[in-house]
Amino acid sequence: MKEIEITSRLVVYDGTDELPETVRELMQKAVEVRKKAYAPYSRFRVGAALLLDNGEVVIGSNQENASYPSGLCAERVAVFQAGARFPDAAIRIIAISAASDQRTVLTPVPPCGACRQSLAEYEVRQESPVELYFMGETGKVVKAPSVGDLLPLLFDKESL
Template sequence: MKKLEITATLTVFDSLDELPEEVRQLMIKAVSARKNAYAPYSKFRVGAALDLENGEIVVGSNQENAVYPSGLCAERVAIYQAGALYPAIKIKTMAISASSDAFNVLTPTPPCGACRQSIFEYEENQKTPIEIYFMGETGKVVKADAIKDLLPLTFGKATLNNI
Protein backbone atom coordinates (compact mmCIF):
# COMPACT_ATOMS: atom_id res chain seq x y z
CA MET A 1 0.00 0.00 0.00
CA LYS A 2 1.08 3.54 -0.64
CA LYS A 3 -0.59 6.87 -0.07
CA LEU A 4 -1.30 9.28 -2.87
CA GLU A 5 -1.22 12.95 -1.97
CA ILE A 6 -3.23 15.33 -4.15
CA THR A 7 -2.71 19.07 -3.94
CA ALA A 8 -4.29 22.03 -5.65
CA THR A 9 -3.15 25.60 -5.90
CA LEU A 10 -5.77 28.31 -6.00
CA THR A 11 -5.31 32.08 -6.13
CA VAL A 12 -7.47 34.21 -3.82
CA PHE A 13 -8.23 37.84 -4.64
CA ASP A 14 -9.63 40.03 -1.86
CA SER A 15 -12.18 41.68 -4.16
CA LEU A 16 -13.24 42.29 -7.75
CA ASP A 17 -10.94 45.32 -7.77
CA GLU A 18 -7.86 43.06 -7.63
CA LEU A 19 -8.85 41.12 -10.76
CA PRO A 20 -7.40 41.87 -14.18
CA GLU A 21 -9.83 44.25 -15.93
CA GLU A 22 -10.96 41.67 -18.51
CA VAL A 23 -11.79 39.16 -15.77
CA ARG A 24 -13.48 41.83 -13.64
CA GLN A 25 -15.78 42.69 -16.55
CA LEU A 26 -16.52 38.99 -17.09
CA MET A 27 -17.42 38.59 -13.39
CA ILE A 28 -19.73 41.61 -13.63
CA LYS A 29 -21.51 39.77 -16.47
CA ALA A 30 -21.80 36.68 -14.25
CA VAL A 31 -23.28 38.80 -11.45
CA SER A 32 -25.78 40.24 -13.92
CA ALA A 33 -26.63 36.77 -15.26
CA ARG A 34 -27.39 35.44 -11.78
CA LYS A 35 -30.18 38.01 -11.51
CA ASN A 36 -31.91 36.09 -14.33
CA ALA A 37 -31.77 32.79 -12.47
CA TYR A 38 -35.01 30.88 -12.11
CA ALA A 39 -34.63 29.64 -8.54
CA PRO A 40 -38.08 29.56 -6.90
CA TYR A 41 -37.26 26.42 -4.88
CA SER A 42 -33.70 26.80 -3.61
CA LYS A 43 -33.67 30.62 -3.65
CA PHE A 44 -29.99 30.15 -4.58
CA ARG A 45 -29.06 32.14 -7.68
CA VAL A 46 -25.95 31.48 -9.74
CA GLY A 47 -24.67 33.27 -12.81
CA ALA A 48 -21.84 32.23 -15.09
CA ALA A 49 -20.07 34.04 -17.90
CA LEU A 50 -17.62 32.54 -20.40
CA ASP A 51 -14.98 34.38 -22.40
CA LEU A 52 -14.42 32.54 -25.66
CA GLU A 53 -11.32 32.56 -27.82
CA ASN A 54 -13.20 34.48 -30.54
CA GLY A 55 -14.02 37.32 -28.11
CA GLU A 56 -17.65 36.32 -27.61
CA ILE A 57 -19.11 36.27 -24.10
CA VAL A 58 -21.71 33.60 -23.29
CA VAL A 59 -23.72 33.74 -20.06
CA GLY A 60 -25.93 31.34 -18.16
CA SER A 61 -27.99 31.26 -14.98
CA ASN A 62 -29.37 28.35 -13.02
CA GLN A 63 -32.80 27.16 -14.12
CA GLU A 64 -34.73 25.09 -11.58
CA ASN A 65 -37.70 22.83 -11.92
CA ALA A 66 -40.07 21.37 -9.34
CA VAL A 67 -38.59 18.01 -10.33
CA TYR A 68 -35.13 18.93 -9.03
CA PRO A 69 -32.97 16.75 -11.27
CA SER A 70 -34.56 18.42 -14.29
CA GLY A 71 -33.01 21.80 -13.52
CA LEU A 72 -29.63 22.94 -14.72
CA CYS A 73 -26.80 24.87 -13.09
CA ALA A 74 -25.58 28.20 -14.48
CA GLU A 75 -22.18 26.78 -15.41
CA ARG A 76 -23.68 24.04 -17.56
CA VAL A 77 -26.26 26.39 -19.11
CA ALA A 78 -23.38 28.66 -20.21
CA ILE A 79 -21.00 25.92 -21.31
CA TYR A 80 -23.65 24.02 -23.29
CA GLN A 81 -24.81 27.28 -24.89
CA ALA A 82 -21.21 27.99 -25.93
CA GLY A 83 -20.93 24.47 -27.34
CA ALA A 84 -24.17 24.91 -29.29
CA LEU A 85 -23.41 28.38 -30.67
CA TYR A 86 -19.64 28.11 -31.11
CA PRO A 87 -18.78 24.39 -31.27
CA ALA A 88 -15.20 24.81 -32.47
CA ILE A 89 -14.29 27.84 -30.33
CA LYS A 90 -12.27 27.36 -27.14
CA ILE A 91 -13.41 28.63 -23.77
CA LYS A 92 -10.67 30.72 -22.16
CA THR A 93 -12.21 31.86 -18.89
CA MET A 94 -15.27 31.15 -16.75
CA ALA A 95 -16.60 33.51 -14.06
CA ILE A 96 -19.19 32.35 -11.51
CA SER A 97 -21.12 34.31 -8.90
CA ALA A 98 -23.67 33.02 -6.38
CA SER A 99 -26.26 34.72 -4.17
CA SER A 100 -29.29 33.71 -2.16
CA ASP A 101 -32.68 35.27 -1.57
CA ALA A 102 -32.54 33.89 1.99
CA PHE A 103 -29.04 34.83 3.23
CA ASN A 104 -25.85 36.63 2.18
CA VAL A 105 -23.44 34.40 0.26
CA LEU A 106 -20.09 35.81 1.33
CA THR A 107 -17.82 32.84 0.61
CA PRO A 108 -16.66 31.99 -2.91
CA THR A 109 -18.91 29.26 -4.31
CA PRO A 110 -17.22 26.78 -6.67
CA PRO A 111 -19.02 24.70 -9.32
CA CYS A 112 -20.85 21.57 -8.14
CA GLY A 113 -19.56 18.12 -9.04
CA ALA A 114 -21.74 17.73 -12.15
CA CYS A 115 -20.56 21.10 -13.44
CA ARG A 116 -16.93 20.22 -12.71
CA GLN A 117 -17.32 17.07 -14.79
CA SER A 118 -18.89 19.05 -17.65
CA ILE A 119 -16.13 21.66 -17.54
CA PHE A 120 -13.56 18.85 -17.59
CA GLU A 121 -15.17 17.40 -20.74
CA TYR A 122 -14.86 20.74 -22.53
CA GLU A 123 -11.28 21.24 -21.32
CA GLU A 124 -10.37 17.75 -22.49
CA ASN A 125 -11.97 18.33 -25.91
CA GLN A 126 -10.32 21.69 -26.50
CA LYS A 127 -6.98 20.48 -25.12
CA THR A 128 -6.43 23.72 -23.18
CA PRO A 129 -7.32 24.66 -19.62
CA ILE A 130 -10.20 26.95 -18.70
CA GLU A 131 -9.42 29.50 -16.00
CA ILE A 132 -12.25 29.45 -13.45
CA TYR A 133 -13.00 32.41 -11.17
CA PHE A 134 -15.72 32.10 -8.54
CA MET A 135 -17.19 34.25 -5.80
CA GLY A 136 -20.27 34.73 -3.64
CA GLU A 137 -22.22 37.99 -3.80
CA THR A 138 -19.26 40.15 -2.85
CA GLY A 139 -15.83 39.80 -1.35
CA LYS A 140 -13.13 37.31 -2.17
CA VAL A 141 -12.73 35.77 -5.62
CA VAL A 142 -10.98 32.44 -6.07
CA LYS A 143 -9.16 31.46 -9.26
CA ALA A 144 -8.43 27.91 -10.40
CA ASP A 145 -6.01 27.71 -13.35
CA ALA A 146 -7.81 24.62 -14.68
CA ILE A 147 -10.57 22.25 -13.66
CA LYS A 148 -7.99 19.73 -12.34
CA ASP A 149 -7.45 22.15 -9.44
CA LEU A 150 -11.10 21.53 -8.47
CA LEU A 151 -11.49 17.97 -9.79
CA PRO A 152 -8.11 16.26 -9.42
CA LEU A 153 -9.25 12.71 -10.17
CA THR A 154 -11.00 12.88 -13.51
CA PHE A 155 -13.25 10.50 -15.41
CA GLY A 156 -13.12 11.00 -19.16
CA LYS A 157 -12.45 9.49 -22.55
CA ALA A 158 -9.26 7.79 -21.43
CA THR A 159 -11.13 5.97 -18.66
CA LEU A 160 -13.82 4.77 -21.04
CA ASN A 161 -11.31 3.71 -23.68
CA ASN A 162 -9.62 1.41 -21.17
CA ILE A 163 -12.76 -0.59 -20.50
Protein backbone atom coordinates in the same frame (compact mmCIF):
# COMPACT_ATOMS: atom_id res chain seq x y z
CA MET B 1 1.34 0.05 -1.39
CA LYS B 2 1.98 3.50 -2.75
CA GLU B 3 0.71 6.74 -1.29
CA ILE B 4 -0.27 9.53 -3.66
CA GLU B 5 -0.62 13.14 -2.61
CA ILE B 6 -2.86 15.40 -4.66
CA THR B 7 -2.59 19.15 -4.35
CA SER B 8 -4.34 22.08 -5.94
CA ARG B 9 -3.11 25.62 -6.19
CA LEU B 10 -5.74 28.34 -5.96
CA VAL B 11 -5.41 32.11 -5.87
CA VAL B 12 -7.65 34.16 -3.57
CA TYR B 13 -8.38 37.80 -4.37
CA ASP B 14 -9.85 40.06 -1.68
CA GLY B 15 -12.44 41.40 -4.10
CA THR B 16 -13.28 42.04 -7.73
CA ASP B 17 -11.23 45.25 -7.73
CA GLU B 18 -8.06 43.10 -7.62
CA LEU B 19 -9.01 41.07 -10.70
CA PRO B 20 -7.52 41.70 -14.14
CA GLU B 21 -9.83 44.02 -16.10
CA THR B 22 -11.02 41.31 -18.51
CA VAL B 23 -11.95 39.01 -15.62
CA ARG B 24 -13.60 41.85 -13.69
CA GLU B 25 -15.80 42.62 -16.71
CA LEU B 26 -16.63 38.93 -17.12
CA MET B 27 -17.52 38.65 -13.42
CA GLN B 28 -19.82 41.66 -13.78
CA LYS B 29 -21.65 39.82 -16.56
CA ALA B 30 -21.97 36.78 -14.26
CA VAL B 31 -23.44 39.00 -11.53
CA GLU B 32 -25.91 40.57 -13.98
CA VAL B 33 -27.13 37.25 -15.37
CA ARG B 34 -27.29 35.78 -11.84
CA LYS B 35 -30.11 38.22 -11.13
CA LYS B 36 -32.10 36.63 -13.98
CA ALA B 37 -31.85 33.08 -12.64
CA TYR B 38 -35.05 31.09 -12.35
CA ALA B 39 -34.72 29.84 -8.76
CA PRO B 40 -38.18 29.74 -7.13
CA TYR B 41 -37.38 26.64 -5.07
CA SER B 42 -33.86 27.06 -3.74
CA ARG B 43 -33.91 30.89 -3.83
CA PHE B 44 -30.21 30.46 -4.67
CA ARG B 45 -29.17 32.31 -7.81
CA VAL B 46 -26.03 31.59 -9.82
CA GLY B 47 -24.66 33.34 -12.88
CA ALA B 48 -21.84 32.25 -15.17
CA ALA B 49 -20.04 34.05 -17.97
CA LEU B 50 -17.56 32.34 -20.31
CA LEU B 51 -14.93 34.03 -22.43
CA LEU B 52 -14.14 32.07 -25.57
CA ASP B 53 -10.94 32.23 -27.60
CA ASN B 54 -12.90 33.89 -30.43
CA GLY B 55 -13.72 36.83 -28.14
CA GLU B 56 -17.37 35.86 -27.64
CA VAL B 57 -18.88 35.93 -24.15
CA VAL B 58 -21.56 33.36 -23.37
CA ILE B 59 -23.72 33.65 -20.25
CA GLY B 60 -25.95 31.32 -18.24
CA SER B 61 -28.01 31.33 -15.07
CA ASN B 62 -29.42 28.44 -13.09
CA GLN B 63 -32.83 27.23 -14.26
CA GLU B 64 -34.81 25.26 -11.69
CA ASN B 65 -37.77 22.97 -12.17
CA ALA B 66 -40.36 21.49 -9.78
CA SER B 67 -38.92 18.14 -10.85
CA TYR B 68 -35.53 18.95 -9.33
CA PRO B 69 -33.31 16.78 -11.55
CA SER B 70 -34.74 18.55 -14.60
CA GLY B 71 -33.17 21.88 -13.66
CA LEU B 72 -29.72 22.97 -14.76
CA CYS B 73 -26.90 24.91 -13.12
CA ALA B 74 -25.64 28.21 -14.54
CA GLU B 75 -22.25 26.79 -15.49
CA ARG B 76 -23.76 24.01 -17.60
CA VAL B 77 -26.31 26.36 -19.19
CA ALA B 78 -23.40 28.55 -20.31
CA VAL B 79 -20.98 25.80 -21.37
CA PHE B 80 -23.62 23.84 -23.31
CA GLN B 81 -24.78 27.03 -25.00
CA ALA B 82 -21.17 27.81 -25.95
CA GLY B 83 -20.74 24.29 -27.32
CA ALA B 84 -23.89 24.62 -29.41
CA ARG B 85 -23.24 28.14 -30.72
CA PHE B 86 -19.45 28.03 -31.09
CA PRO B 87 -18.45 24.35 -31.34
CA ASP B 88 -14.91 25.10 -32.51
CA ALA B 89 -14.14 27.78 -29.91
CA ALA B 90 -12.16 27.04 -26.78
CA ILE B 91 -13.29 28.26 -23.38
CA ARG B 92 -10.56 30.42 -21.84
CA ILE B 93 -12.17 31.82 -18.67
CA ILE B 94 -15.35 31.23 -16.71
CA ALA B 95 -16.60 33.62 -14.04
CA ILE B 96 -19.21 32.44 -11.53
CA SER B 97 -21.19 34.42 -8.95
CA ALA B 98 -23.75 33.05 -6.47
CA ALA B 99 -26.27 34.78 -4.21
CA SER B 100 -29.19 33.80 -2.02
CA ASP B 101 -32.53 35.54 -1.66
CA GLN B 102 -32.42 34.58 2.04
CA ARG B 103 -28.94 35.66 3.17
CA THR B 104 -25.80 37.39 1.94
CA VAL B 105 -23.35 34.89 0.43
CA LEU B 106 -19.85 36.06 1.34
CA THR B 107 -18.00 32.78 0.75
CA PRO B 108 -16.86 31.96 -2.79
CA VAL B 109 -19.09 29.23 -4.25
CA PRO B 110 -17.32 26.76 -6.58
CA PRO B 111 -19.10 24.73 -9.27
CA CYS B 112 -20.94 21.61 -8.09
CA GLY B 113 -19.59 18.18 -8.97
CA ALA B 114 -21.78 17.76 -12.06
CA CYS B 115 -20.63 21.13 -13.39
CA ARG B 116 -16.99 20.31 -12.69
CA GLN B 117 -17.38 17.11 -14.70
CA SER B 118 -19.07 18.93 -17.59
CA LEU B 119 -16.42 21.66 -17.61
CA ALA B 120 -13.68 19.04 -17.46
CA GLU B 121 -15.05 17.41 -20.62
CA TYR B 122 -14.59 20.68 -22.50
CA GLU B 123 -11.14 21.27 -21.01
CA VAL B 124 -9.97 17.81 -22.08
CA ARG B 125 -11.55 18.17 -25.52
CA GLN B 126 -9.91 21.53 -26.22
CA GLU B 127 -6.56 20.39 -24.78
CA SER B 128 -6.08 23.65 -22.90
CA PRO B 129 -6.96 24.80 -19.38
CA VAL B 130 -10.08 26.73 -18.47
CA GLU B 131 -9.44 29.35 -15.77
CA LEU B 132 -12.26 29.48 -13.22
CA TYR B 133 -13.03 32.49 -11.05
CA PHE B 134 -15.79 32.10 -8.48
CA MET B 135 -17.30 34.22 -5.75
CA GLY B 136 -20.38 34.63 -3.63
CA GLU B 137 -22.47 37.75 -3.79
CA THR B 138 -19.58 39.97 -2.80
CA GLY B 139 -16.16 39.63 -1.20
CA LYS B 140 -13.35 37.24 -2.00
CA VAL B 141 -12.86 35.71 -5.43
CA VAL B 142 -11.08 32.39 -5.92
CA LYS B 143 -9.17 31.52 -9.08
CA ALA B 144 -8.48 27.95 -10.14
CA PRO B 145 -6.01 27.87 -13.06
CA SER B 146 -7.73 24.77 -14.46
CA VAL B 147 -10.81 22.61 -13.91
CA GLY B 148 -8.29 19.90 -13.00
CA ASP B 149 -7.42 21.89 -9.89
CA LEU B 150 -11.02 21.42 -8.69
CA LEU B 151 -11.44 17.88 -10.02
CA PRO B 152 -8.00 16.29 -9.87
CA LEU B 153 -9.03 12.64 -10.42
CA LEU B 154 -10.79 13.33 -13.66
CA PHE B 155 -13.19 10.89 -15.29
CA ASP B 156 -12.82 11.39 -19.03
CA LYS B 157 -12.83 9.47 -22.31
CA GLU B 158 -9.67 7.62 -21.25
CA SER B 159 -11.64 6.13 -18.34
CA LEU B 160 -14.13 4.43 -20.67
